[in-house]
Amino acid sequence: MKILVPVKRVADPDNANKVKVSADGARVTSEGLEWKLNPFDEYAVEAALRLNENGASGEKLGEVIIVSLGPDEVQTTIRQPLAMGADRGIHVKADDAELDSTVVAKVLAALVAQEKPDLVLMGKQAVDGDSNTAGQVLAELLGWPMATFAMAIETADGGKTLTIGREVDTGVLTLKVTPPAVVTVDLRIVAPGSVRNGVTPDAHKYGEGARYASLKGIMAAKKKAIDVRTLADLGVTDGAVVTYTKFERPPARTGSVRFVESAQELVQRLKTEAKVL
Amino acid sequence: MTDVLVVAELLEGASRKSTLSAVRFAREVAEATGGAFDILTIGEGAEAAASQLAAFGARKIFTAEIEGGYVAERYAPTVAAVAKDGGHGVVAATATTFGKDLLPRVAGRLGAGVASDIASVSVDGGSLVYRRPMYAGNIFGFARVSTDVQVVTVRQTEFEAADEAGGYTSAEAVAVVEDAAASRVEFVSLEAQKSERPELTEASIVVSGGRALKSAENFKSVLEPLVDVLGAAMGASRAAADAGYASNDLQVGQTGKVVAPKLYVAVGISGAIQHLAGMKGSKVIVAVNKDKEAPIKEVADYFLAGDLFQVVPELVSEIEKAR
Numbered sequence: 255m256k257i258l259v260p261v262k263r264v265a266d267p268d269n270a271n272k273v274k275v276s277a278d279g280a281r282v283t284s285e286g287l288e289w290k291l292n293p294f295d296e297y298a299v300e301a302a303l304r305l306n307e308n309g310a311s312g313e314k315l316g317e318v319i320i321v322s323l324g325p326d327e328v329q330t331t332i333r334q335p336l337a338m339g340a341d342r343g344i345h346v347k348a349d350d351a352e353l354d355s356t357v358v359a360k361v362l363a364a365l366v367a368q369e370k371p372d373l374v375l376m377g378k379q380a381v382d383g384d385s386n387t388a389g390q391v392l393a394e395l396l397g398w399p400m401a402t403f404a405m406a407i408e409t410a411d412g413g414k415t416l417t418i419g420r421e422v423d424t425g426v427l428t429l430k431v432t433p434p435a436v437v438t439v440d441l442r443i444v445a446p447g448s449v450r451n452g453v454t455p456d457a458h459k460y461g462e463g464a465r466y467a468s469l470k471g472i473m474a475a476k477k478k479a480i481d482v483r484t485l486a487d488l489g490v491t492d493g494a495v496v497t498y499t500k501f502e503r504p505p506a507r508t509g510s511v512r513f514v515e516s517a518q519e520l521v522q523r524l525k526t527e528a529k530v531l
Numbered sequence: 532m533t534d535v536l537v538v539a540e541l542l543e544g545a546s547r548k549s550t551l552s553a554v555r556f557a558r559e560v561a562e563a564t565g566g567a568f569d570i571l572t573i574g575e576g577a578e579a580a581a582s583q584l585a586a587f588g589a590r591k592i593f594t595a596e597i598e599g600g601y602v603a604e605r606y607a608p609t610v611a612a613v614a615k616d617g618g619h620g621v622v623a624a625t626a627t628t629f630g631k632d633l634l635p636r637v638a639g640r641l642g643a644g645v646a647s648d649i650a651s652v653s654v655d656g657g658s659l660v661y662r663r664p665m666y667a668g669n670i671f672g673f674a675r676v677s678t679d680v681q682v683v684t685v686r687q688t689e690f691e692a693a694d695e696a697g698g699y700t701s702a703e704a705v706a707v708v709e710d711a712a713a714s715r716v717e718f719v720s721l722e723a724q725k726s727e728r729p730e731l732t733e734a735s736i737v738v739s740g741g742r743a744l745k746s747a748e749n750f751k752s753v754l755e756p757l758v759d760v761l762g763a764a765m766g767a768s769r770a771a772a773d774a775g776y777a778s779n780d781l782q783v784g785q786t787g788k789v790v791a792p793k794l795y796v797a798v799g800i801s802g803a804i805q806h807l808a809g810m811k812g813s814k815v816i817v818a819v820n821k822d823k824e825a826p827i828k829e830v831a832d833y834f835l836a837g838d839l840f841q842v843v844p845e846l847v848s849e850i851e852k853a854r
């Protein structure tokens with residue numbers, strides 16, 4: 255299959271409590287924090303690689319193309335999935351301020367028209383804005399079916415149909431989708447048995463989580479091509495439709511933690527002090 | 532004046548309680564702008580669901596009966612058509628997995644911008660401003676949407692379920708609009724987890740277990756008695772859900788469920804940012820952890836330091852005694 259995987263760089267999500275708001279409230283500043291590949295996008299890359307390989311022999315079955323929108327620095331972000339094993343990259347130049355999920359979806363739709371992939375496989379949500387929007391909008395713009403919050407993908411016929419388990423509030427909802435389609439992934443798509451492509455032997459066990467880039471992969475990635483485009487090249491010049499006029503930190507929780515000595519003391523305090531029992 | 536269309540979420544032919552959070556939002560917008568709100572019940576049992584929602588003050592209730600399980604491609608065209616015909620300025624649903632899946636697709640169809648998972652709404656100079664959590668709840672952003680129609684999903688814990696407003700809104704069936712994308716997707720099954728306990732997002736007490744529980748058996752033998760003596764809902768950290776100690780739909784956090792009960796008890800959970808994102812709005816937070824430095828202490832009101840295998844059974848008997 256030919257699979258397009260959009261990836262975003264985000265301020266280190268494990269330090270999200272260290273992002274700050276500028277004094278005038280106009281900007282979020284993440285100075286001093288590292289940029290990381292959005293974790294859900296990393297999982298999408300892993301799922302795309304698993305779909306497109308014989309996991310046991312390492313034989314490749316298709317092409318995985320990485321796309322990122324952002325300033326020149328996102329080329330570093332694109333190299334990471336290339337080092338994991340993706341084939342080539344596309345960088346769409348843009349200031350972060352020009353982007354929102356709608357612009358991203360329009361740009362991806364324009365790229366899909368050029369590249370004609372069988373599948374767009376992406377994260378369900380970028381963990382900076384936490385919007386959870388771009389994939390669904392993209393699917394509608396393309397007139398394609400979609401499966402969001404995927405935690406399992408199974409295909410047995412080279413990708414002519416995909417059986418996809420979606421993680422929903424009440425349990426697991428299973429869909430059968432005929433590509434081309436948009437699939438957004440949830441955490442558990444990188445569990446050892448979550449992706450089955452009919453080629454990788456069922457006995458093959460993937461590790462938990464996304465693969466690391468090997469040294470050889472990192473070297474190889476340096477030679478892989480990254481095409482550069484602009485928003486204008488792709489005909490998307492309307493700008494963001496969602497804009498932020500102000501940011502603020504949530505109020506801190508009142509008081510500080512009280513250490514209690516025993517279960518008995520805790521129950522007493524919950525009853526008489528906190529009055530929640 | 533902004534009119535709002537609320538998309539109701541149905542499960543097994545009935546409106547889910549989560550729908551009432553979107554109704555609360557719609558009422559706020561309608562009141563603040565001098566507009567009205569309508570409700571669309573869509574799916575299997577749409578008509579029956581409409582009568583459940585008749586007393587909440589909607590101007591109109593539209594129904595679209597669609598058989599078979601939920602598939603976004605089969606719902607989105609009808610939702611968009613109703614919004615277009617009705618001239619609604621805002622289309623809203625609660626940010627459950629249903630709302631998060633369907634509404635952005637509707638937005639794509641309407642050329643609308645999306646404000647997702649909002650915590651509150653206000654009006655400023657005639658336009659709506661949406662306050663929404665970002666960066667796992669560590670920042671609130673104030674968003675404006677510049678398109679004529681705006682699509683919004685609302686956080687259930689921030690919009691209290693609407694109460695009945697009296698009156699009776701009668702239902703009116705609308706035509707179901709079809710789209711080619713639907714022919715390439717088929718609903719296969721919904722494997723729902725059934726539980727006798729209160730629903731996680733609606734419970735007034737939640738007891739969650741983490742990796743420290745070590746097994747599904749311990750969830751049953753150690754955690755469950757505490758859950759049940761408190762009449763609580765059970766939750767879990769991602770580590771516990773991933774390890775199979777608890778089912779995935781019990782996960783609390785940035786990518787699980789967001790809860791805000793009056794009492795949240797975190798047992799053997801370290802308090803990673805992604806977990807805190809789902810529970811730090813709780814009124815009172817209790818941590819049970821053997822590590823006094825665990826990051827959960829940043830949000831906890833009470834911290835019982837100790838081995839959970841010893842203190843949880845003690846807690847159960849103390850609670851029983853205190854009754």
Ligand SMILES: Cc1cc2nc3c(=O)[nH]c(=O)nc-3n(C[C@H](O)[C@H](O)[C@H](O)COP(=O)(O)OP(=O)(O)OC[C@H]3O[C@@H](n4cnc5c(N)ncnc54)[C@H](O)[C@@H]3O)c2cc1C
Pocket residue numbers: 293294381441740741742743767768769770771782783784785786787788798799800801802803804805806809819820821822825837838839840
């Ligand atoms: C993209 C992404 C999304 C995520 N989303 C979520 C999410 O929605 N929800 C979520 O929960 N996590 C989420 N995570 C995972 C999160 O980062 C943590 O890995 C996870 O929350 C850790 O779970 P835990 O606290 O149970 O385990 P641990 O971090 O291993 O903590 C176990 C705790 O138990 C204590 N302990 C151990 N033994 C005992 C004992 N005998 N008695 C008492 N205490 C004991 C330890 O001191 C420790 O504090 C996400 C991660 C990523 C990357």
Ligand SMILES: Nc1ncnc2c1ncn2[C@@H]1O[C@H](COP(=O)(O)O)[C@@H](O)[C@H]1O
Pocket residue numbers: 260261262263292294295321322323324353354355358376377378379380381383384385386387388389
């Ligand atoms: N700047 C970007 N570049 C590439 N992909 C993006 C970008 N922003 C968002 N995406 C993709 O869209 C998904 C959902 O993002 P969002 O709707 O912003 O939460 C992400 O997981 C990415 O796959």
